Amino acid sequence: MRIHAIQTGTVAVKERQLSGRGNGTLRLVNTMRDPVWTSPLPIYVWVIEHPEGVIVVDTGETARIAEPGYYPRWHPYYRLGVRAWVQPEEEVGPRLRALGISPDDVRWVVMTHLHTDHAGGLHHFPKSQILVSRAEYQLAAGIRGQLGGYLPQHQPRWFAPKLIDFPSQAFGPFTGSYTLTKAGDVHLVPTPGHSAGHLSVIVQEGAHALFFAGDTSYTQQLLLDQATDGVTTNMALYQETHRQVLRYLRSMPTIYLPSHDPESARRLEAREVAKL
Numbered sequence: 552m553r554i555h556a557i558q559t560g561t562v563a564v565k566e567r568q569l570s571g572r573g574n575g576t577l578r579l580v581n582t583m584r585d586p587v588w589t590s591p592l593p594i595y596v597w598v599i600e601h602p603e604g605v606i607v608v609d610t611g612e613t614a615r616i617a618e619p620g621y622y623p624r625w626h627p628y629y630r631l632g633v634r635a636w637v638q639p640e641e642e643v644g645p646r647l648r649a650l651g652i653s654p655d656d657v658r659w660v661v662m663t664h665l666h667t668d669h670a671g672g673l674h675h676f677p678k679s680q681i682l683v684s685r686a687e688y689q690l691a692a693g694i695r696g697q698l699g700g701y702l703p704q705h706q707p708r709w710f711a712p713k714l715i716d717f718p719s720q721a722f723g724p725f726t727g728s729y730t731l732t733k734a735g736d737v738h739l740v741p742t743p744g745h746s747a748g749h750l751s752v753i754v755q756e757g758a759h760a761l762f763f764a765g766d767t768s769y770t771q772q773l774l775l776d777q778a779t780d781g782v783t784t785n786m787a788l789y790q791e792t793h794r795q796v797l798r799y800l801r802s803m804p805t806i807y808l809p810s811h812d813p814e815s816a817r818r819l820e821a822r823e824v825a826k827l
Protein backbone atom coordinates (compact mmCIF):
# COMPACT_ATOMS: atom_id res chain seq x y z
CA MET A 552 0.00 0.00 0.00
CA ARG A 553 1.23 3.49 -0.77
CA ILE A 554 0.81 5.69 2.26
CA HIS A 555 1.62 9.39 2.32
CA ALA A 556 2.09 12.03 4.98
CA ILE A 557 0.69 15.40 3.90
CA GLN A 558 1.64 18.43 5.97
CA THR A 559 -1.00 21.16 6.07
CA GLY A 560 1.00 23.91 7.73
CA THR A 561 2.17 24.17 11.32
CA VAL A 562 0.76 24.88 14.76
CA ALA A 563 2.36 26.10 17.97
CA VAL A 564 0.79 25.56 21.38
CA LYS A 565 1.97 25.97 24.95
CA GLU A 566 4.53 23.48 26.26
CA ARG A 567 2.06 22.67 29.05
CA GLN A 568 -0.44 21.52 26.43
CA LEU A 569 1.87 18.67 25.43
CA SER A 570 2.35 17.56 29.02
CA GLY A 571 0.03 19.25 31.50
CA ARG A 572 0.02 20.12 35.20
CA GLY A 573 -2.80 20.29 37.76
CA ASN A 574 -6.30 18.86 37.98
CA GLY A 575 -9.62 19.71 36.41
CA THR A 576 -10.11 23.30 35.30
CA LEU A 577 -6.79 24.30 36.89
CA ARG A 578 -5.06 22.13 34.29
CA LEU A 579 -6.52 24.19 31.43
CA VAL A 580 -5.67 27.43 33.24
CA ASN A 581 -2.08 26.25 33.72
CA THR A 582 -1.87 25.48 30.00
CA MET A 583 -3.26 28.90 28.98
CA ARG A 584 -0.98 30.75 31.41
CA ASP A 585 2.19 28.94 30.37
CA PRO A 586 4.48 31.58 28.79
CA VAL A 587 6.46 28.96 26.83
CA TRP A 588 5.43 28.16 23.26
CA THR A 589 6.42 24.98 21.44
CA SER A 590 8.27 25.36 18.17
CA PRO A 591 5.88 25.16 15.19
CA LEU A 592 4.68 21.54 14.96
CA PRO A 593 3.52 19.85 11.75
CA ILE A 594 -0.19 19.30 11.12
CA TYR A 595 -0.29 15.95 9.33
CA VAL A 596 -2.98 14.34 7.21
CA TRP A 597 -2.54 10.69 6.19
CA VAL A 598 -3.40 9.27 2.79
CA ILE A 599 -3.75 5.52 2.37
CA GLU A 600 -4.01 4.22 -1.20
CA HIS A 601 -5.99 1.10 -0.25
CA PRO A 602 -7.09 -1.34 -3.01
CA GLU A 603 -10.73 -0.69 -1.99
CA GLY A 604 -10.35 3.09 -2.31
CA VAL A 605 -8.32 6.02 -1.04
CA ILE A 606 -8.62 6.64 2.70
CA VAL A 607 -7.72 10.04 4.19
CA VAL A 608 -7.21 10.32 7.95
CA ASP A 609 -8.08 13.86 9.14
CA THR A 610 -8.18 16.92 6.88
CA GLY A 611 -5.66 19.28 8.50
CA GLU A 612 -6.07 23.03 8.90
CA THR A 613 -7.32 25.65 6.45
CA ALA A 614 -5.60 28.86 5.27
CA ARG A 615 -8.82 30.67 6.24
CA ILE A 616 -7.53 30.86 9.83
CA ALA A 617 -5.75 34.05 8.66
CA GLU A 618 -9.16 35.75 8.11
CA PRO A 619 -10.17 38.02 10.98
CA GLY A 620 -12.75 36.28 13.16
CA TYR A 621 -12.17 32.78 11.81
CA TYR A 622 -10.67 31.87 15.17
CA PRO A 623 -13.12 33.19 17.79
CA ARG A 624 -11.12 35.70 19.82
CA TRP A 625 -13.71 35.63 22.62
CA HIS A 626 -12.52 32.12 23.39
CA PRO A 627 -9.53 32.04 25.78
CA TYR A 628 -7.88 29.14 23.97
CA TYR A 629 -7.86 30.99 20.63
CA ARG A 630 -6.72 34.21 22.28
CA LEU A 631 -3.98 32.69 24.45
CA GLY A 632 -3.30 29.06 23.55
CA VAL A 633 -2.71 28.54 19.84
CA ARG A 634 -1.00 29.97 16.75
CA ALA A 635 -1.07 28.31 13.34
CA TRP A 636 0.32 29.02 9.88
CA VAL A 637 -1.21 27.58 6.70
CA GLN A 638 -0.76 28.75 3.09
CA PRO A 639 -3.62 28.11 0.62
CA GLU A 640 -1.47 25.67 -1.39
CA GLU A 641 -0.77 23.72 1.83
CA GLU A 642 -4.41 22.72 2.32
CA VAL A 643 -5.20 19.04 1.90
CA GLY A 644 -6.99 19.51 -1.47
CA PRO A 645 -4.03 21.03 -3.37
CA ARG A 646 -1.63 18.69 -1.56
CA LEU A 647 -3.63 15.64 -2.72
CA ARG A 648 -3.74 16.93 -6.30
CA ALA A 649 0.05 17.33 -6.20
CA LEU A 650 0.20 13.60 -5.42
CA GLY A 651 -1.99 12.89 -8.46
CA ILE A 652 -5.10 12.16 -6.36
CA SER A 653 -8.33 14.12 -6.84
CA PRO A 654 -10.14 14.81 -3.53
CA ASP A 655 -13.32 13.66 -5.34
CA ASP A 656 -11.74 10.22 -5.68
CA VAL A 657 -11.22 9.83 -1.92
CA ARG A 658 -13.64 7.12 -0.78
CA TRP A 659 -13.39 7.58 3.00
CA VAL A 660 -12.31 10.44 5.24
CA VAL A 661 -11.86 9.22 8.81
CA MET A 662 -11.78 11.94 11.47
CA THR A 663 -9.77 11.17 14.62
CA HIS A 664 -11.61 14.09 16.21
CA LEU A 665 -13.12 17.44 15.18
CA HIS A 666 -10.67 20.03 16.54
CA THR A 667 -10.03 22.75 13.94
CA ASP A 668 -6.52 21.62 12.99
CA HIS A 669 -7.98 18.23 11.99
CA ALA A 670 -11.32 19.38 10.54
CA GLY A 671 -10.25 22.59 8.75
CA GLY A 672 -9.99 20.86 5.36
CA LEU A 673 -13.39 19.11 5.39
CA HIS A 674 -14.70 21.35 2.60
CA HIS A 675 -12.39 19.56 0.13
CA PHE A 676 -14.39 16.32 0.45
CA PRO A 677 -18.06 16.82 -0.53
CA LYS A 678 -18.06 13.50 -2.44
CA SER A 679 -16.44 11.29 0.21
CA GLN A 680 -17.96 9.29 3.04
CA ILE A 681 -16.81 11.00 6.23
CA LEU A 682 -16.67 8.99 9.46
CA VAL A 683 -16.72 10.49 12.96
CA SER A 684 -17.45 8.88 16.31
CA ARG A 685 -20.94 9.73 17.49
CA ALA A 686 -19.55 10.93 20.83
CA GLU A 687 -17.21 13.38 19.08
CA TYR A 688 -19.88 14.65 16.69
CA GLN A 689 -22.23 15.42 19.58
CA LEU A 690 -19.46 17.03 21.63
CA ALA A 691 -18.56 19.40 18.78
CA ALA A 692 -22.11 20.54 18.03
CA GLY A 693 -23.74 23.89 18.77
CA ILE A 694 -22.86 26.43 21.42
CA ARG A 695 -21.59 23.74 23.79
CA GLY A 696 -19.17 22.67 21.07
CA GLN A 697 -17.99 26.27 20.56
CA LEU A 698 -17.43 26.69 24.29
CA GLY A 699 -15.40 23.49 24.19
CA GLY A 700 -13.12 24.96 21.51
CA TYR A 701 -14.69 23.34 18.43
CA LEU A 702 -15.66 25.44 15.39
CA PRO A 703 -18.95 23.83 14.21
CA GLN A 704 -19.88 27.16 12.57
CA HIS A 705 -17.17 26.45 9.96
CA GLN A 706 -18.30 22.91 9.09
CA PRO A 707 -19.49 22.65 5.46
CA ARG A 708 -23.28 22.98 5.05
CA TRP A 709 -23.44 19.50 3.56
CA PHE A 710 -21.53 17.94 6.49
CA ALA A 711 -23.48 14.83 7.56
CA PRO A 712 -20.89 12.25 8.57
CA LYS A 713 -21.48 8.57 9.19
CA LEU A 714 -21.51 8.31 12.99
CA ILE A 715 -19.57 5.44 14.54
CA ASP A 716 -20.80 3.90 17.79
CA PHE A 717 -18.08 1.26 18.22
CA PRO A 718 -19.97 -2.00 18.53
CA SER A 719 -18.53 -4.28 21.20
CA GLN A 720 -16.23 -5.98 18.72
CA ALA A 721 -12.98 -6.19 20.68
CA PHE A 722 -9.77 -5.49 18.78
CA GLY A 723 -6.73 -6.45 20.85
CA PRO A 724 -6.86 -4.36 24.05
CA PHE A 725 -9.57 -2.08 22.63
CA THR A 726 -13.07 -2.96 23.83
CA GLY A 727 -14.80 -1.75 20.68
CA SER A 728 -13.81 -1.39 17.05
CA TYR A 729 -15.22 -0.69 13.62
CA THR A 730 -13.81 -2.45 10.56
CA LEU A 731 -13.72 -0.13 7.54
CA THR A 732 -12.58 -2.38 4.69
CA LYS A 733 -13.92 -5.67 3.32
CA ALA A 734 -10.36 -6.97 3.50
CA GLY A 735 -10.54 -6.46 7.28
CA ASP A 736 -7.21 -4.65 7.38
CA VAL A 737 -8.35 -1.16 8.47
CA HIS A 738 -9.86 -0.72 11.94
CA LEU A 739 -11.16 2.30 13.80
CA VAL A 740 -10.71 2.05 17.57
CA PRO A 741 -11.88 4.41 20.33
CA THR A 742 -8.99 6.32 21.93
CA PRO A 743 -10.82 8.86 24.12
CA GLY A 744 -8.92 11.28 26.32
CA HIS A 745 -7.54 14.21 24.33
CA SER A 746 -11.20 14.61 23.40
CA ALA A 747 -13.95 12.36 24.72
CA GLY A 748 -14.90 11.05 21.26
CA HIS A 749 -11.38 10.64 19.87
CA LEU A 750 -10.60 7.62 17.68
CA SER A 751 -7.51 6.16 16.03
CA VAL A 752 -7.04 4.22 12.80
CA ILE A 753 -5.05 0.98 12.66
CA VAL A 754 -3.93 -0.36 9.27
CA GLN A 755 -2.47 -3.86 9.01
CA GLU A 756 0.31 -3.86 6.42
CA GLY A 757 1.96 -7.27 6.13
CA ALA A 758 3.50 -8.27 9.46
CA HIS A 759 3.26 -4.81 11.02
CA ALA A 760 0.58 -2.26 11.81
CA LEU A 761 0.39 1.47 11.22
CA PHE A 762 -1.29 3.34 14.06
CA PHE A 763 -2.68 6.74 13.01
CA ALA A 764 -3.02 8.23 16.46
CA GLY A 765 -4.41 11.73 15.85
CA ASP A 766 -3.82 13.53 19.16
CA THR A 767 -3.96 10.39 21.37
CA SER A 768 -0.54 11.74 22.34
CA TYR A 769 1.25 14.62 20.63
CA THR A 770 4.42 12.58 20.10
CA GLN A 771 5.48 8.96 20.45
CA GLN A 772 7.85 9.88 23.28
CA LEU A 773 5.02 11.45 25.29
CA LEU A 774 3.10 8.16 24.98
CA LEU A 775 6.13 6.14 26.12
CA ASP A 776 6.58 8.59 29.03
CA GLN A 777 2.85 8.20 29.81
CA ALA A 778 2.53 11.99 29.93
CA THR A 779 -0.98 13.46 30.02
CA ASP A 780 -1.77 16.44 27.82
CA GLY A 781 -2.80 19.82 29.22
CA VAL A 782 -6.23 20.11 27.58
CA THR A 783 -7.91 16.80 28.44
CA THR A 784 -11.00 17.07 30.58
CA ASN A 785 -10.70 13.48 31.75
CA MET A 786 -7.21 12.44 32.87
CA ALA A 787 -8.25 8.94 33.99
CA LEU A 788 -9.75 8.20 30.57
CA TYR A 789 -6.69 9.66 28.80
CA GLN A 790 -4.35 7.45 30.86
CA GLU A 791 -6.48 4.32 30.38
CA THR A 792 -6.34 4.89 26.61
CA HIS A 793 -2.55 5.21 26.80
CA ARG A 794 -2.36 1.89 28.68
CA GLN A 795 -4.45 0.22 25.95
CA VAL A 796 -2.28 1.70 23.17
CA LEU A 797 0.90 0.56 24.93
CA ARG A 798 -0.59 -2.96 25.31
CA TYR A 799 -1.32 -2.93 21.57
CA LEU A 800 2.23 -1.78 20.77
CA ARG A 801 3.59 -4.67 22.84
CA SER A 802 1.39 -7.19 21.00
CA MET A 803 2.20 -6.11 17.42
CA PRO A 804 5.15 -4.44 15.64
CA THR A 805 3.61 -1.01 15.14
CA ILE A 806 4.57 2.27 13.53
CA TYR A 807 2.96 4.86 15.82
CA LEU A 808 2.02 8.11 14.06
CA PRO A 809 0.63 11.09 15.99
CA SER A 810 -0.61 14.05 13.92
CA HIS A 811 1.83 16.60 15.36
CA ASP A 812 4.96 14.51 16.00
CA PRO A 813 7.84 16.07 13.98
CA GLU A 814 9.23 12.51 13.60
CA SER A 815 6.02 10.90 12.27
CA ALA A 816 6.66 11.34 8.52
CA ARG A 817 10.19 9.98 8.84
CA ARG A 818 8.99 7.00 10.92
CA LEU A 819 6.30 6.25 8.30
CA GLU A 820 8.83 6.39 5.47
CA ALA A 821 11.27 4.13 7.33
CA ARG A 822 8.43 1.93 8.73
CA GLU A 823 10.18 2.41 12.10
CA VAL A 824 8.49 0.26 14.72
CA ALA A 825 7.91 1.68 18.24
CA LYS A 826 10.34 0.15 20.75
CA LEU A 827 9.04 -0.32 24.26
Ligand SMILES: [Zn+2]
Binds near residue numbers: 666
Ligand atom coordinates in the same frame (compact mmCIF):
# COMPACT_ATOMS: atom_id res chain seq x y z
ZN1 LIG B 1 -6.94 18.00 19.03
